[in-house]
Amino acid sequence: MSDSVTLKREELYAQVWADPMIRLAARYGITGTGLAKICRKLNIPVPSRGYGQRKQVGRPDPQPPLPPGAQGTPATVIITPTPTVRSQLAPEVTACLAAEDKAENRISLADRLVNPHPLVQLTRIALEHGQADEYGALHGRRGQQCLDLRLSKQSLHRALRILDALFKALGMRGASVHLGTDRWERTYVKIANEKVQIRLEEEFRRIAHVPTKTELAAQQRSPWNRPARWDYEATGRLQFQILEYTKGTRKSWADGRTQRLDEMLNDIVKGIFITAEVLRANREAWERKERERQAELMRQAELEQQRREEEARRQELERQVNRWVVSRNLRTFLGALEEEAARQGCSAVPDSQLGVWLAWARQHADRLDPIPVVLRLGQSQEG
Secondary structure: OOOOEEEEHHHHHHHHHHOOHHHHHHHOOOOHHHHHHHHHHOOOOOOOOOHHHHHHOOOOOOOOOOOOOOOOOOOEEEEOOOOOOHHHOOHHHHHHHHHOOOHHHOOOOOOOOOOOOHHHHHHHHHHHOOEEOOOOOEEOOOOOOOOOEEOOHHHHHHHHHHHHHHHHHHHHOOOEEEOOOOOOOOOEEEEOOEEEEEEEEEEEEEEEOOOOHHHHHHHHHOOOOOOOOEEEEEEEEEEEEEOOOOOOOOOEEEOOOOOOHHHHHHHHHHHHHHHHHHHHHHHHHHHHHHHHHHHHHHHHHHHHHHHHHHHHHHHHHHHHHHHHHHHHHHHHHHHHHHHHHHHOOOOOOOOOHHHHHHHHHHHHHHHHOOHHHHHHHHHHHHO
16 A cells, blocks of 8 residues: 555444454554554454454453544544655666566575585685584684684585575675674675675574583582583574665575575565665765765855855954054144144244154154055955
8 A cells, every 4th residue: 555544433443353353454554552652542342362363262461442532533544655665766676676587587506516616615724623512502713714614514514505505695786695704793794885794594492401410529529510501403404694784675585384594585585675675765865964064064165165254254253443543633633733843932943843744744643544454455456
C-alpha cells in the first residue's frame, strides 16, 4: 500500500479485533508498534498477546466494547505507510536485486573446494592446522591473515565452501572482497566506493561442566584448584552477519530448521548490495549536509568580516570628525588669540616669538584636519 488511508475510530476498532495486529499493520505499511500507538491515541482497546491462538482453538478473550471517545480524542485517523528501504533504492540497484531471484542466477554450493577464491585459500591454510580457543573456535598463528570467522574445525570445510561460492558470485556482480588493514577494519565487501564489513560465525552452546576425577582430586588438595564452571560445544549452526549499522535492513542469515545458509546466498548478496546502497545514500547525505554547513560557516564568516569592516569605517569616520572638531576649535582659538594680541599691542609678526608659535599651532591644526586627506582619497578613486 502506497497511499494514506483515513479510518473512522469505529472502523479501526472492528479491524483490530478481526485480524492480528501484525498482519493489519503490514496491510497499512506500518509496524505493529506504530499501530498500537494509534490505538492508544484513539482510546481503542486491543487484544492481548496470544489472542489469535486462543481464538483459533475456540477460547477467545471477551471483546470489550469500544469506549466513548473522551474530549479531544480524534474521531478519525490518517494512516500513512512508512517508506521502506527498498522503496528508496536507486533503479539500477532494484534491477540487480530482481536479477537475484531468477533461476539462472541461483548461487549453488560446490561439494568441494575447486580453485578457491584467494582469500578462502589463505584462510584454509591459516585455520586447517590452527589452534582452538577455550570455546573450540579456531584461530591462526599471531599475525597470520585470515577472513573474519569464528567456528569449529568440524564446520570449517562447509564454511569455506559457502564463502567461496559467495565471493565468486560477488565478483561476477562487480564487487570484491578484501581483508582489513587494521584492527578496526575486518573482512569487507567493496562495491564502488562503499565498504560492507561481513563475518561468518558458528553458534557455540554453553553447558555445565562435569568435573573429572582428576579435577576433584586437585580441588581436594587445594580449594584454589577449582574446575571450570562451563564447557562449550559447537552446534554446527552457522550465521552470516553484516556488521554495518544501517536502519531498516536485514543484517544476518543463519541455519534454521527448514533452511540452511547454503540456500540463502542470493539473499545475502541482496542484503550486501542493499547495505552498500544505504551506506552510499547516508554518506552522500552527510557530505551534502557538510557542504551546506561549510557554506553557512563561510557565509557567517563573510558577514562577520563585513561587520568588522563596517565597524572599522565607522570608528575611522568618528575619529576624523573628532580631529576636524579639534582642528576647527584650534583655528578659532588661534584667530581669537591674534585679535587679543593686536588689542594689547603684542607683536605677532612671523619672526616674533608669538608669530613662530602661531605658525606651528596652525600647522598642527592643518595636520589634524582630515578634510584634505578625504578629498584627495576621493579624487584618486575617481581617477
